[in-house]
Amino acid sequence: MLRRALLLCCLMVGFALPALAAEPAKKTKAAPAAAAEVDSLALLEKAVAKDSTKTDNLYKLGVMYLDRDRPIEAVRVLNKLVKLKPKDMKARVNLGAAYDALGAPDEAQKQYQSALEMAPGDSVAMCRLASSYYSQGKHAECIKALRETLAKAPNAYCAYFTLGVAFADAGIYRDAVRMWQKVVALAPQSPEAVSAKESIEVLEKFLAQ
Numbered sequence: 001m002l003r004r005a006l007l008l009c010c011l012m013v014g015f016a017l018p019a020l021a022a023e024p025a026k027k028t029k030a031a032p033a034a035a036a037e038v039d040s041l042a043l044l045e046k047a048v049a050k051d052s053t054k055t056d057n058l059y060k061l062g063v064m065y066l067d068r069d070r071p072i073e074a075v076r077v078l079n080k081l082v083k084l085k086p087k088d089m090k091a092r093v094n095l096g097a098a099y100d101a102l103g104a105p106d107e108a109q110k111q112y113q114s115a116l117e118m119a120p121g122d123s124v125a126m127c128r129l130a131s132s133y134y135s136q137g138k139h140a141e142c143i144k145a146l147r148e149t150l151a152k153a154p155n156a157y158c159a160y161f162t163l164g165v166a167f168a169d170a171g172i173y174r175d176a177v178r179m180w181q182k183v184v185a186l187a188p189q190s191p192e193a194v195s196a197k198e199s200i201e202v203l204e205k206f207l208a209q
Contacts (some may be wrong), residue, residue: 005089018103020196022064027035033199040064041061041064041068044057044060045061048061048077051202052080053105055081055085055086055088056078057197058078058080058081058084059081059088059090059091059094060092062074062077062078062081062094062095062098063094065077066094066097066098066101070100071098071099071101071102072102074094074097074101075095075098075099075102078091078094078095078098079095081095082095082111087118089115089118089119089122089125090115091123092111092112092115092118092125093111093112093115093124093125093128094112095111096109096111096112096115096125096128096129096132097128099111099130100131100132101181105132105133105135105136107133107157108128108132109129110132110158112125112126112128112129112132113129115172116129116130121148121149121152121153121197123152123153123156123158123159124205126146126148126149126152126153126156126159127146127149127158127159127161127162128159129145129161130142130143130145130146130149130159130162131172132164133145134162134166141165142166143163143166145164146159146162151185152178157182157183157186157187157190157192157193158192160179160180160183160186160194161179161180161183161192162181162195163179164176164177164179164183164199167179168199168203173203173206173207174207176203177200177203177204177207179202180196180197180199181196181200183196184196184197184200
């Protein structure tokens, strides 16, 4: 029961990449936020259909598909982007995330490793690679990647989040709490911190019994 509650908390963030940095849609009475999001997606789809060589639009559309849990479309669009810009590290990481969401970790890991060849030690790519290893049951590879991440980027809160998941899954609950507390301290407004807070609450109630 405890592990199920923790899993639900952690799935809220799902090791997701940070959302696309873009100007938020302005909310008006005539155009609710949900409608604005649909409109922005439709506009991007039309723009890409008209000219699929504009890499900025391909990137934005791929990330939008990821945000809306549409990994098949994300893979298609981001593969086009990678063919046009094979040295685009962010495109590689997002394509890896799309493959992970499709349940294709081997393909995902190839993309993360390609990204790391371009930007050795990049904390986002390393965290994504580690979480992909973990989802595949490659726990030793996961921990090694996380240790390398923290050695190069001690404030990489995504690494602490994943370590918390690993500790909780192994039943080492106090260490899990300690890792998630670091996430909250380092990045209190992040999606990982929101999930970490809820997971800490679950564990603290259990440990107090």
